[in-house]
Amino acid sequence: MSVHPVVDQASNAARFLADRSREEYFDTLMWSLREARDRSASEVPEWEQLRDLGxxxxxxxLSHLxxxxxxxxxxAKRNGVEVHWAHDAHEHNQIVAEILSRHGAKQLIKSKSMLTEECDMRRYLENxxxxxxxxxLGERIQQLDDEPPAHIVGPAWQKSPEDVARVFAKAYGSDPNNAAPVYLAHEMRVHTRALIEKADAGMxxxxxxxxxxxTVVTATNEGNAxxxxNVPRLRICSVGIEKIVPTHRDLAVFIRLLSRSAVGMPITQYTSHFRAPRRDGEMHIILVDNGRSERLGMEKFWQSLKCIRCGACMNTCPVYRRSGGLSYGSTYMGPIGIIMMPTFDIRRFSELPFSSTLNGSCSNVCPVKINIHEQIYAWREVMDEKHQxxxxxxxxMVAAGEVLSHPELYRIVTAAGETTLKRLPRFAIYNDFNAWGKHRETPLPAGQTFHEWYKANRRKA
Amino acid sequence: MGIREDILDRVRRNQPAAIPHPDLRDFTHLASADLITTFARSLGVMAGVLIDKPPDDLGAFLREKFPDAKNICSAVPEYVGTSKPEDYPVWADAAKIDVSVVRSPLGVAETGSVLLSDDDLRVNTIAFLAHDIVILLAPDKIVENIHVAYQHPAFKEKAYSVLMSGPSGSADIGGKEVHPAQAVMTLTVILWPESAKTS
Amino acid sequence: MRVGLVVPCYIDVFYPEVGIAALELLERLGVEVDYPFDQTCCGQPMANSGCEADSRATEEHFIGLFSRFEYIVIPSGSCTHHVRNKFIAAPPGPERDQVSKHVYDLIEFLHDVLKVNEFPWSEFPHKVALHNSCSAVRGLHMASMSERVHDPYFNKPKALLEKVKGIELVDFPRHDECCGFGGTFSATEEAVSARMGYDKLGFIQRSQPEYIVSSDMSCLMHLQGCGRRLGTEVKFRHIAQLLNGDHA
Known part of the structure; x- marks a missing residue:
């Protein structure tokens, strides 16, 4: 059973929205990525064919996984790589700790991995x-600020450059008033490279x-993977079991889709292929299940395992852009998070499927054509079935179902001029009336319903 | 049952009924004459710099382009630098390099990428820890797109390969790409046929 | 040609004039319109909330009333999308299939079935912004979608509005971004919903239209609520009202 409280995304989002300038900054930034994606996709004539292929x-x-x-x-074994298998986060973390301890490694540098976030590995190792x-860079900012990623591609995008300047000033003693991204990236470079050079394991x-x-393939802009x-002799790669593609020819399709979908660039600066350990080094691959094999068996939801983590669904999602990534209280957020997280903990993430207008933009931008909004809809049904x-x-909903299936009851409730009218908006919106009215005027019932008009003017005896 | 067997067993039990593999295509459209212009444009998008023919004197070119560079590490026969990759048996020491000069066996027009493998670099870190990188690329080694690029044997044979496309950058602050991030500050590709003049 | 007209519950109660306009418009075009008197709702509110079981009786009721029609017409993309594509609470069978296959949004019916070329009685000499709902665009494909950058452009509601004399249609940024209504979402996630509505109005008002027009009154109900709270002057009309000859 879950020990975590149910994530109240709506309330978290309302808190995020309370700071108008922050919300506007985030929405504008995320939307600019959606626009960049559109421009980039429009330059590739076979874009929709690539999505079909992907x-x-x-x-x-996945059907031959x-x-x-x-x-x-x-x-991998033929290449001289040591392969490990882990059922879950705990086993994964244990394996990493054991490899490090075997080498007496105390300084680990790592590139971004949502899987290690999923496993809460940093805390495990630091303990x-x-x-x-x-x-x-983004992940480092979040680490220094002790916050989880707010976006799977740009973990710190929810922070303004001014926020980052404050984080770096505290951690690095840099100028708190210099929020130029070039300056901040330089501060990162200076401080991180020193740590990279003396690290004794890399991940x-x-x-x-x-x-x-x-081969393990990573895509970064910074070259940090x-x-x-490459810098330390010991290399560990954590791989979710759904990340497999059959061949390099298959891989090509995804490389063409990934960065264009994510940020509108034709490719990341570094698309890196780690096939074997360096001559004087050691390479480990940990294949991690952590709920994936179970999801593979879910008829309506296994397709979420197609995800290539581009974040395009988040950038286009009007709810995500106005909620902030942290509001989902989860490793994966936005539309893809909504359909993945309940497989990790159905109770804790039972409210997430309702954080969507089902507008369908997410499914349209998804480079591997996951039917995201349909899965969100299907998750709502599951939450009902599982009493969540x-x-x-x-x-x-029970009351609405009762009224709407009984015309005579419906007419009583909707009859104009009746005192029941006061309950109407509640009924029409099918939820808490006051919530509607907090930021909006409620619609005014007309003096005569269509039904009454029709009865008076058109109905044949 | 071991962990491995258990996971494979769960996967086998749960995986959906077999779905066929689709037919792949290369989606090539360009005439070979257009490959270089497309490569140049793409490299520009990725903030790399293209020099379209070998300079008369590479040494002079490097001195002019990188006036403060003291340590130039060359991995190519076309140029003798102040050091070579083998001088950095501790790979972290490649951080002392100002400019690395390497040759790439493959360019990709669509993305402005160049392929670098462990055999091209010999010490992989010279491509990342150096401040700047200069890459020689034979113009006839440019292919149209990533589909064609991935048919290069390096991906099956080399321990490590990277498609490098412009200098290290990051859009993690403010969403707009800035350079550099942790790896090279600038990336220059010189179109330079193999076995052409050396300096 | 005999048509069963569905008047969605929120139109019945809040916007009867839209139901009247849809009915009159169809009649002007020579269609024999039947309004099954016992109709209530399509069941979408419950189904969209995950409560499929609670929508079952409502959907069965709907099927019972409408399966006899060759054409079922609804002046709402959202309800049409539900009946066509998400009508699964009632048990499967030929009557359910009949209903799902023969349901049309009013715009689709005018544009694709009747192929109406002119609305000679219509005139609307005003600046108008057209808002297409997500159900209409991404559910029913009544217009090309901004995410599908290679698809040819089309916009059925706009094509019909262009036939209205004197109308001036204006564009605005993020034209097919969701307005934030989302059915029950508008209440369960009211803060985000309202913010989306405010933003939608903000983008539209850059073009300073006098009217915001849509084929989905539910989006307009939400936008109108936002607009009234913000004190904006812009007015709201269902597309059926313009096509039926309302002048203001």
Whole structure:
């Protein structure tokens, strides 16, 4: 059973919205990424074919996942890589700690990995005396500010440059009043490179894992996966089991889609392929399940495993942009988070599927054509079936269902001029009347319903 | 049952009914004459710099472009630098390099990328810890797009390969790309046929 | 041609003039319109909230009233989308399929079935911003979608409005971004919903239209609520009212 309280995304979002300038900054920034994505996609004539292919390759791979995992493992072993398997976060963290301890490694540098976020690995290792340095700029900012990522591509995008200047001033003693991104990126460079140079182990996640060659593929703009994976002799790669693609020819489709979808660039500056350890080094790959095999068996939801973590669904989501990424209280946020997180903890994330208008923009931008908004809709049904819908809402729905299936009852409730009119907006909005009126005027019932008009003017005897 | 067997067993039990693999295509559109212009444009988008023919004197070119550079590490026969990759057996020491000069066996027009593998670099970190990087690329090694690029044997053979596309950057603050981030500050590609003149 | 007209519950109660306009418009175009008198709702509010079981009886009631029609017409993209694509609470069967296959948004019916070329009685000499709902755009594909950058442009509601004499249609940024209504979302997530509505109005008002027009009155109900709270002057009309000859 879940020990965590239910995440109240709506209230978290309302708090985020209370600071208008912050919300506007975030919305504008995220929307600019959506526009960049549109421009970038429009330059590729075969864009929709690539989306079809990306989707089909992932579906094929997931439907043969066990075989491809075995092929990946065999290839990796042939390359001299040590392959580990982990059921869950705890096993994953234990394996990492054990590898580090075998080498007496105390300084770990790592590139961004949502999987290690999922596993809460940093805290686990730091409790065991390992210093973990995030080398992705955004992830490092969040680490220094002791906050989880607010976006899977740009973890610190919810912070303004001024916020970052304050974080760096505190951590690095830099100028708190200089919020120029170039200056701040330089501060990061100076302070992180020193740590990179003396690190005794490096870690990366994986954007993709190629079965035919046993290769772990990362995509970064900073080159920090290359630094993390090449500077120390010891390299550890954490890979979710759904990251497998069959061949490099398949990989090409995703590389073309990934960065264009994410930020509107044709590619990331560094698309890096770690196939084997360096000559004098050691390479470990940890294949992690952590709920994925279970999700694979969910008829309506296994397709979320196609996700390539581009964040396009978040950038386009009008709710995400006005809620902030932290409001979801989860590792994955926005539309993709809504459909993934309940598989980790159905109670804790039972409200997330309601943080959507079901507008469908997310599914349209998804480079691997996950039917995100349809899955959000389907999750709402699951929450009802599993009795995870708040009592007030459920009661309103039961009552509405009762009234709307009985015309005579419906006419009584809707009859103009009746005192029941006062209850009308509640009924029409099917929820807490006061919530509607907090920021909006409520609609005024007309003097005569259409039904009454029709009866008076048109109905044949 | 071990962890590995258990996970594979769960996956096998839960994976959906077999879905066929789609037919892949290369989506090539360009005439070979257009590859270089497209490469140049893409590299520009990625904030890289293109020099479209070998300079008469590479040494002079480097001195002019990087006047403060003291340590130039060359991994190519075309130029003898002040050091070579083998001088950095501790890979972190490549941070002492001002400029690395390397040759790439493959360019990608669509993305402005160049391929660098462990054999091209010999010490991988010379491509990241150096302040700046200069990459020689034979113009006839430019292919149209990533589909074609991934057919290069390096991806199956080399321990490490990177498609590098412009200097290190980050859009993590404010969403607009700034340079540099942690790796190289500038990236220059010189179109330079193989076995052409050396300096 | 015999048509079963659905008047959605919120139109019935709050905007009867929209139901009247839809009815009159269809009649002007020579359609014989039947308004099944016992109709209530399509069941979407419950189903959208995850409470599929609670919408079952309502959907069955709807099927019972409408399965006999060759064309079922609703002046609402949102309800049409539900009946066509998400009508699964009632048990499957030929009558349910009949209803889902033969339901049309009013705009689709005018544009695709009747292929109306002119509305000679219409005149609307005003500056108008057209808001298409997400159900209409991404659910029913009544207009090309901004995310699908390679698709040819089309916009059925706009194509019809362009036939109205004197009308001046204005563009605005983020034209097919959700307005924030989202059914029950507007109450459960009221702060975000309202912010989206305010933003939508803000973008639209850059073009200073006198009217905001939509084929979905539910979006307009929400935007109108936001507009009235903000004290904006802009007025709201359902597209059926313009096509039926309302002048203001």
């Amino acid at each position: 989707s089909a390759i992932k579906e094929h791979t 066990a075989d491809y995992l075995e092929q990946f493992e065999a290839s 065991r005396g390992v210093t973990v340095t995030e080398t992705d 990366t996640g994986a954007n993709f894992a190629v079965a035919e060659t046993g 290359d630094l993390s994976g 819908i708040k009592l007030a809402k459920k009661s309103a």
